[in-house]
Amino acid sequence: MILPSDQGGRSGDIRRQILWYAIMAPSPLNTQPWSVLCRDPCGIDLYLEKKRLLSHMDPASRQACVSCGAFIENLDIAAREAGFMAEISLLPSSLPGADIDLGQPLARIELMPDPGIVTDPLFSWLEKRHTNRSVFTNDPIPAEIISSLADAANQPFTTLGFSADPSFRQELGGHITNAVEVAFSAPDRFSEFLSYVRIPPISGYQYPDGYGAREIGLHGVRGWLSFLPLRISPAGRRNGLARELLLRLARKGTESAAAFGWIATKGNSRHDQIRAGRTYERVHLTAASAGVSLQPMTCVLESYPGMDDHYRRVLDLLGIPDTHTVQMLFRLGYSPSPAQSRRWAVQDFSGDDEAAAPQWITLLTLPAAFRGQQDRGPLHRARAELYTGESPVRSHPR
Numbered sequence: 219m220i221l222p223s224d225q226g227g228r229s230g231d232i233r234r235q236i237l238w239y240a241i242m243a244p245s246p247l248n249t250q251p252w253s254v255l256c257r258d259p260c261g262i263d264l265y266l267e268k269k270r271l272l273s274h275m276d277p278a279s280r281q282a283c284v285s286c287g288a289f290i291e292n293l294d295i296a297a298r299e300a301g302f303m304a305e306i307s308l309l310p311s312s313l314p315g316a317d318i319d320l321g322q323p324l325a326r327i328e329l330m331p332d333p334g335i336v337t338d339p340l341f342s343w344l345e346k347r348h349t350n351r352s353v354f355t356n357d358p359i360p361a362e363i364i365s366s367l368a369d370a371a372n373q374p375f376t377t378l379g380f381s382a383d384p385s386f387r388q389e390l391g392g393h394i395t396n397a398v399e400v401a402f403s404a405p406d407r408f409s410e411f412l413s414y415v416r417i418p419p420i421s422g423y424q425y426p427d428g429y430g431a432r433e434i435g436l437h438g439v440r441g442w443l444s445f446l447p448l449r450i451s452p453a454g455r456r457n458g459l460a461r462e463l464l465l466r467l468a469r470k471g472t473e474s475a476a477a478f479g480w481i482a483t484k485g486n487s488r489h490d491q492i493r494a495g496r497t498y499e500r501v502h503l504t505a506a507s508a509g510v511s512l513q514p515m516t517c518v519l520e521s522y523p524g525m526d527d528h529y530r531r532v533l534d535l536l537g538i539p540d541t542h543t544v545q546m547l548f549r550l551g552y553s554p555s556p557a558q559s560r561r562w563a564v565q566d567f568s569g570d571d572e573a574a575a576p577q578w579i580t581l582l583t584l585p586a587a588f589r590g591q592q593d594r595g596p597l598h599r600a601r602a603e604l605y606t607g608e609s610p611v612r613s614h615p616r
């Protein structure tokens with residue numbers, strides 16, 4: 219159990235608590251493609267984890283870098299809440315745009331105590347934000363909420379756009395659905411997708427990564443009926459049926475979008491991707507705080523064979539020059555709360571040296587939000603069980 223410092227917790231625990239919030243970040247297929255090294259005295263090195271990169275779905279690791287940006291944003295917000303300033307250096311040992319050397323950190327973070335640090339109201343949404351893949355209601359999103367989403371960005375060189383125009387939504391939705399079809403048309407990509415998206419559900423089997431029937435909004439009787447054809451079909455037909463089901467869901471998802479949003483960068487360096495990830499996380503947290511659901515729909519942004527035409531049409535529609543890069547595309551709307559997605563435990567991502575942790579961290583009194591962490595209700599208890607459970611299933615062992 220993690221104890222706060224004023225109750226005897228050790229300094230490494232505070233860093234671990236900050237990381238607990240960082241790993242709540244979104245990632246493609248919930249791969250959680252990061253690993254961290256906790257350095258002495260209070261540094262954190264963030265790496266991309268090779269074993270959790272998607273070589274077919276995300277061959278350039280663009281999405282993995284976007285998700286590391288979201289991780290950094292969460293870490294920054296959580297550090298503020300704990301009274302620390304996070305000094306972040308991106309790719310300290312490589313040039314922007316260069317290939318990633320997986321042996322080098324993507325970011326180096328130093329946590330500095332700062333009694334005057336301004337906390338971020340988005341902190342309360344770090345563990346409530348979730349991707350919602352359900353069909354949305356017909357309710358429009360008020361203009362003031364859309365402008366609060368646009369104001370959420372705080373990163374340079376990233377631009378955001380939103381549109382709720384009906385013909386725009388219809389046209390963009392069509393491109394997104396066609397793109398999903400292209401993405402799933404290659405057996406390698408589709409089987410990589412299915413190695414993280416477990417449908418139909420396997421009872422009694424809990425994965426700490428990826429997602430399943432609950433997270434795609436197919437649970438209860440509806441879920442059971444939707445998966446029945448997959449369950450009773452011969453093995454050779456199941457992938458085809460799964461593809462049809464997922465395409466149907468993508469179509470219904472885009473058709474029910476109340477609005478779409480996107481994040482673009484002028485370049486496409488690793489810095490751009492990370493900044494886009496930080497921006498995306500702030501937009502999603504702000505949407506969550508306003509009760510708006512969000513689902514990224516990003517297949518069209520990948521340069522798979524056969525995607526070029528769809529991507530160009532999307533750029534045209536968004537009014538973005540083809541020298542720029544759309545890093546995130548998402549639909550927005552209203553729907554009941556999404557299912558919570560799972561995570562590996564913090565210790566699965568980190569190597570650290572607690573003995574070397576500095577004394578000054580232990581002397582700080584933790585803020586209330588962190589003090590309450592010992593028991594934050596049933597969700598936290600369920601998670602704690604999953605994280606500390608005897609034998610979590612490792613589908614992608616490292």
Ligand SMILES: Cc1cc2nc3c(=O)[nH]c(=O)nc-3n(C[C@H](O)[C@H](O)[C@H](O)COP(=O)(O)O)c2cc1C
Nearest residue numbers: 244245246247248281284285348349514515516559
């Ligand atoms: C770069 C990136 C791309 C994503 N693309 C999609 C997507 O195309 N479709 C989708 O349903 N979710 C997409 N997601 C959402 C992830 O699947 C989701 O973050 C992950 O399953 C964890 O769930 P959570 O967001 O509920 O915490 C994407 C997330 C990221 C960071």
